[in-house]
Amino acid sequence: MRILIVEDETTVNKTLSEGLNEFNYQTDSAENFKDGDYYLDIRNYDLILADWMLPDGSGLELIQKAKANNPKTAVIILSARDDKESEIEALEAGADDYIKKPFDFDILIARIKARLRFGGSNVIEIDSLSINPQEEKVVYKGKEIELKGKPFEVLTHLARHRDEIVSKEQLLDAIWEEPELVTPNVIEVAINQIRQKMDKPLGIQTIETVRRRGYRFCYPQKNSEEQ
CATH class of the missing domain: 3.40.50.2300 (Response regulator)
Structure with missing residues (x-):
């Protein structure tokens, strides 16, 4: 909280x-x-x-x-x-x-x-994906995904700003208590964990890398919505 x-x-x-x-x-x-x-x-x-x-x-x-x-x-x-x-x-x-x-x-x-x-804290529901910030829980099509700590916070922050491109610096300021003491590569580590624990096993894409600008929450993808 x-x-x-x-x-x-x-x-x-x-x-x-x-x-x-x-x-x-x-x-x-x-x-x-x-x-x-x-x-x-x-x-x-x-x-x-x-x-x-x-x-x-x-x-x-x-x-x-x-x-x-x-x-x-x-x-x-x-x-x-x-x-x-x-x-x-x-x-x-x-x-x-x-x-x-x-x-x-x-x-x-x-x-x-x-x-x-x-x-206070609210559940983010997007298509078949549910993110509960209060319980630190991610559920996809009824199945709970094991994602905790900073990767969970990064996913939550991007989901809350899903219409925006969020830079590494903004993610550091939003999530880390002392962002000046960590390097931006911790964001890459968190994003990689999200992709390894969620995207690949589930066959979905949740986060898009926007070159030189940052990251954007992209689930569900437009082409899947149109089908």
Whole structure:
């Protein structure tokens, strides 16, 4: 599960990140609207924790983009505003939940778990292929495929952006916690594993290499759709 934290109070941001990591959530942290918007351009999230009042914008403005990227991404607005009208405004803007500051961390965790159960991470279904990010499971025509770890994450990311060409650099930024510490050939290794464990045994093609540009999810192929 990956969570984006957009909170301008450094102490609160750090507390949230460290606390969520202890519950085995992967987190990215931003302290302003610009950085939060940047993360939404390169990664998909199961849930977003966004402060309403940011130094360069509003957390509410992130909701529309987050939902456009992935309609099932849950968004929880954090705010010091404790009036009923503000809560209604946030929910009507598309927020899935509204938590007033200061908050109890244990209650926040419970609300996050409940929200993710309700509809955070979503199953990607394309023709006969099903990818479940939450359970790290790939199923093709009812048969489960053994694909885990980074190859699974690469497949999932490309499937979520199946109308786009995704570069190696974008994949590194989206999936690896410290992309600057790994070389781009780890992407080639992951792609090769997908092809060895899925494409060849199943007789399908899921990922196309676009020379000098990156990779594109290509299942099902157009010629098979037309037959």
